[in-house]
Amino acid sequence: MTGEGLRRELGLLEVTVSGVGIILGAGIYALLGEAAALAGNAVWLAFGISAVMAACTGLSYAELSSMFPRAGAEYDYVRCGFGRRWAFVIGWLILATGVLSTATVSLGFGGYLFGATGIPVIAGGVILVAGITVLAIRGIRETALFAIAMTLIEAAGIVFVIIIGLPHIGSVDYLVMPNGFSGVFRAAALVFFAYMGFEEMVKLAEETRDPERTVPKAVILALAVAVALYMLVTVSAVSVLGWEALAASPAPFAEIAGAVLGEGAFTIIILVALVATANTALLLIVAASRLAYGMAEGGSLPAPLARVHPRFGTPWIAVLTAATLSAVFLFAGGIAYVANATNFALFLTFMVINATVIVLRRRMPETVRPFRVPGTVAGVPFVPVLGILFSFSLLAQLDLPVIGLGLLILAAGVVGAYIWERKG
Template sequence: MQGKKPELIRTKVPLRRELGLVAVTLSGVGIILGAGIYALLGEATALAGNAVWMTFAISALIAGFTALSYAELSSMYPRASAEYEYVSNAIGRRVAFVIGWLIILSGIFGVATVSLGFGGYFSDLTGAPFLASAVALVLVLSAILLYGIRETALVAIILTLIEAGGIVMIILIGLPYLGSVDYLEMPLGFSGIFQASALVFFAYMGFEEMVKLSEEVRDPERTIPLALVLALGITIFLYILVSLAAVSVVGWEQLAASRAPFADVAYVALGSPAFTIISIIALFATANTALLMMVAASRITYGMAESYSLPTLLARVSRKTRTPWVAILAIMLASIAFIFAGEISFVANVTNFMLFLTFIVINAAVILLRLRAPGLTRPFRTPGTVGRVPVLPVLGIITSFALLTQLEPVVLLIGGALTVFGILLSVVELGREP
């Protein structure tokens, strides 16, 4: 491929533009809801008490800063390479390569983490081997991805409706109990509220994955930003309602001690059949999150290869299904490898390091492009400016850095090492360009 221009890759087999606003919005809701809320609610309640609903409102505000930055950039550069494209135009290709590298890794680590969660649920319900169940999930999801984006979106929509149905079920269960507790009771005061807010911020992660669908979306300049805002708004509404419902049924003390908070709420209200139903829904939630993470990771891999920053083999698209089959297989194999890497919490926290660092750079990209290229067309603009500086991206940088500093030293060390490796890899890969 030496001597060929990047544009030649794009003229071969493009991705198929199949997705509209509803499909993209529901995909976003699916990946944001994911498995996080099913596991995090109990831990957050231990810190925030009955006021746990407040932590979801606070963390939503923080997530919103960066989400709006993604909305503006996606409207300007509707490409599958997403963060790589944004940072390349704002800062330069070397920094963009490192960010793209971290996003791909975060996707792989995220798939491994969620698959391990699926394996745990499936093993508890059926007795099947834990690791084998996790690997089997990745293989099945890869087959769906290879089949086509329309079919992938259909599966994601079905799984999203199922997992959202589980949350709605808890909300409905809690309706008769509303008003039974003091919703401002905070066992650790506002200190606990802020600690819990940092924790439940993880439940909002996933909005950044939506932009990788840009080359498979009709009218992406309008659709992606609108879908981003809608998906985040829907999840905020559901999170606050479900947290109010859960503490109303069992109270914060019992919820805080639970390993499966939603299932326990269902059990208290409706008995063991409801417990089993919620546990099964949690399986669908983890599967959906893994599926959509694989979509995002494979698309940014494809996009970077298409832009000649990764081996062009990864940009190959099937003529029959119009899916980036080599990138999908690469993400599949890497995800399976990391399933055997260690415990869930460690892999998840390394993923968080990569995302927080990416969020800092993405918000900086919005600010730099406003200052350096104010005349560029922006179908969506992040609201609020002081002079020529947009305010919300500045707040996004500050809050993302604050969350980054809360990670354990060993996670910062591993994340830093992977970042340095990405820098070295950028020297090699970009140095090979014709």
């Protein structure tokens, strides 16, 4: 028995803000310095390239979420397109992505907390994971309200950095690329993680009112807001500090504010960054637990993961499981390594998701699609084709140790698919 279903309490505002909250905190506050080290002053271009690539796959998610508004998200989409075995593998990869992403953002939180208090980075990450676990179990309405408040704060922090950087616009050469265009493209592969969030939003479908229309709109709106803020703030950041100082700082936003306005501004931005990364980690845990819930409901994961708390209406065992695994991965290494391991699973999943849109256009042409990816060539939607090509090109930019870890995660999913199929 799984208990009663999830509660539909979210509208367009809550889902959109949740998406913006995941996207903003996951990227700029955690990875700007790492990206600047690769792309130099052209870090803005890396974010722009990633934005185009993310938009292609985001549109595919919008179409599929309008067809299958379920918490299982990718698992349900791929099951309809390619069957249950592939669905398990993709669900497994997305669960791994959620766990690794939470660890990545929690390490970012730990870095800012260390700058403010001296608490070790990993210890700070563990404290965060424990706190967000309690809130995620408490209820989706409470989580959404918290996310709205925190997202407003983190967006204000980004707008603040944009504003203080305006007088410095034009002070540097924005095309300086210390590692050439290959460095910019490698940075784009890294900061693709910064746009992660639209694929997490769709997992809120079973807690959203009128999800067939609400979720696709929210995906597009959240991506649009994130792209605009990212492009503006990266130009502002390099204008104030230059890429060398950004690359050397564990807390780049705080460095920017401190350089312009002094120590008081440094402290304020540290606090905003803590809010941003905490908010993102919370929403990632929520999304990962909903996918686990959906897969358990579909019979592809142990039934206890589909249990809903009788008082709070949340999949509490799934939340605890995702949070525990995320805490373990805090010990895996540096933030860039964990983020890129996340990206391997993400790029591979996005290739399959885009392929699912193409396949379902042929297999299920009569199925109602409240949102439809625009543009076709010879009956084939070309945006998902671009999404496949972009995802493959980004995957090829990853280092061999990262690819090795990603292949291990993939192999575990394949083995799990065969084992679970035999049990079923």
